Amino acid sequence: MPSQRQPKQLRMSCVNATSDMIINQLLLCPELDREKSIQKLLYRYAPPVVIQDVLPCVMQLLGTLYSPCASPEIISSLLRILLHPRLTEVQLSELTYIGNVEHDSLDLFEAALIKQLPNMSQLTHLDLSTHRYKTTFPSCSDEILQVLGLHCPSLRVLNLNFNNRVTGSGLNYLYPSKDHPGCEKLERLFVQDCSIQPEDVAMVLCSFSDLELVGYKELGTSIRMLKSRSLFRKRTGCLKLTHLDNTLSGVQRDDGDIVRLLVDLCPLMENLKVRVCDDNLNEIHKLKNLKHLEVRYYTGVHHPVGRCSELYLRTCGSQLTSFTIYCSTLLSRHILVIAESCVNLKKLFVHANMAEIDEPLDIDMNKLELLEMLNLRLGDDELVMNPAACAFVEFLVRKSWKLQELYLMVRSPEFHHSFISSLVQMNPLSHLKNLIIDVPRRTLAAPMLELSEETACLLMDTCDKLKILGNLICWDVTPEQVSELRSTSRARNYNLTVIYAQSNKLNTKYL
Structure with a gap:
């Protein structure tokens, strides 16, 4: 008979207990004999698939609860214990929680990792990203990339974000050559804020035939180089890139040439984020696989949303599942085109400085x-x-019966408790889980919306699947009323988080 499914909660309990045991045992007696006995016990009772879950859990516990004890020696010992030769995924980015460390500590970490990687020929995923901190664990250097190119031919996903020790020379070790097998199966590479140049990424695009995603803010520049310097002749066939985000590029110019290049070089593109003028969308309809599109009508100056954009949405909008638009002035005509044509949309992001009903x-x-x-x-x-804000909200929400997340950053004379009350009467939002109502780019904590404690209670009683409600700091609600709402939620055993935060840059753990 088929094997029974393991209860997820039971498995996580086992993983947490095992992780806690490993750290406590090692910290109790950090000696080589104890390290070997822990490893022997772990390998005897835990298969590699469980060790794969234990590894990030241990690193998170070490970074959050035991960070004062997180010396390079302890981390090196944990790597020797946990890096089983049959692991396929290694996630070490949780070590970032330890905080800033000395450069000598990074050297010791890299040395320990270099000793373990030669035994991990089955490795397919490796995450050494550091979350924008330059002197924290984990760390990666060109020497580690050299070891990967020699001993990890199955590597498919490599995340090196914010490791400034990684250079273009290190990337060369990943290419297959007569001296090393390389990582020819590489599909996803993340090198944001590393010490590499656009031409280095252009060579990566030439060398890996299966590459689908490159996390690099100047990827558009690399694609331009690929075409202009005829590097593309070194490989056969089109690029398999499915994602491109050129909105983070330091050069604020329109990406019309990027769109044209993608039509020729990357016909499999699925996710595209670009800065455009309206005319730049003339050829975007040729990207038949495009499902996620973000367009920003700003290239140092604002551009209007025009006929080319409307024509694309009318003819190809049905293939999109998510659409994001940033513009200066949004007309009701544009909203009508989106609502009528993009019938398969699951996610819609609309950001505009002004809204008008034409x-x-x-x-x-x-x-x-x-x-x-x-x-x-x-x-x-x-x-x-924005006097038109309420009309836009009502129009977009009224028929969205499956809405799970709603984020409203608007101000209008009509945006008050009565409007919210009429809105939930038209659509009770029975599937809604996250609701954030705030004002755009708020810097003041003073109440700025005519929403009250009564509004919060109405939403809590109406939306029975609601898990996150905020941001009440800009509502006409006092801290005492927020405490009362939270007490009521606990008393009724609601799985609800009430947000009352100074910033309206939402924590991603809530999203």
């Missing part, structure tokens, strides 16, 4: 019934009133 918002034209996430931000700062 055509009536006919609810019968709204076909966004599959929408699960709506993020609407109208206004370029907290003081701007």
Whole structure:
């Protein structure tokens, strides 16, 4: 008979208990004999698939609860214990929680990792990202990349984000050559804020035939180099890239040439984020696999959303599952085109400095019934009133029966408790889990929205699947009322987090 499924909660309990035991045993007696006995016991009773879960759990516990004890020697010992030769995934980014360390400590960490990697020929995923901190664990250098190129031919995903010790010379070791097998199966590479240049990434694009995703903010520049320097002749066939985000590039120019290059070089593109003028969207319809699109109508100056954009949405909008638009002025005509044409949208992000109604918002034209996430931000700062905001909100929410996440960053004279009350009468938001109502780019903590404790209670009673409600610091709600709401939630055993935070840059753990 088929094997029984293991209860997820039971497995996680086992992983947590095992992780805690390993750290406590090692810290109790950090000697080589104790290290070997822990490893022998672990390998005897825990298969590699469980050790693979134990590894990140141990690193997280070490970084959060035991960070004062997280010396390079302890970390090196844990690597020797946990890096089983049959592991396929190694996640070490949790070590970032330890905080800043000396450069000598990074050297010791790298030396320990270099000794273990030659035995891990089955490794497919390696994460050494450091979350923007330059002197924290984990660390990666060109020497580690050399070992990967020699001993880890099955590597498919490599995350080196924010490791400034990684250079273009190190990337050369990943290429297959007569001296080393390399990592020819590489599919995803993340090298954000490493010490590499666009031409280094251009060579990567030439050398790996299976590469689908490269996390690099100047990837558009690399693709331009690939074409202009005829590097593309070194390989056969088109690039398999499916993702490109050029919105983080330091050069604020339109990416019309990027769109044209992608049509020729990357016909499999699925996820595209670019800065554009309206004319740049003339050829984007040729990307038949495109499902996720973000367009920013800003290249140092604002550009209007025009006929080319509307034509693309009318003809190809049905293939999109997520769409993001950043513009200066958003007209109701644009919203109507999106709502009528993008019938398969699950995620919609609308960010505009001004909203105007130039055509009536006919609810019968709204076909966004599959929408699960709506993020609407109208206004370029907290003081701007947008009279059209309520009409936009009502139109987009009214038929979105499957909505699970709703983020409203708007101000309007009509945006108050009565409006929210009428909104939930039209659509009870029975699937809603996350609801954030704030004002755009808020810097003041003073109440800025005419929403009250009564509004919060209404939403809690109506939306029975609600898990996150905020940000009440800009509502007309006192700290005492927030405490009362939280007490009521606990008394009723609601699985609900009430957010009352100074910043409206939301913590990603809530999203």
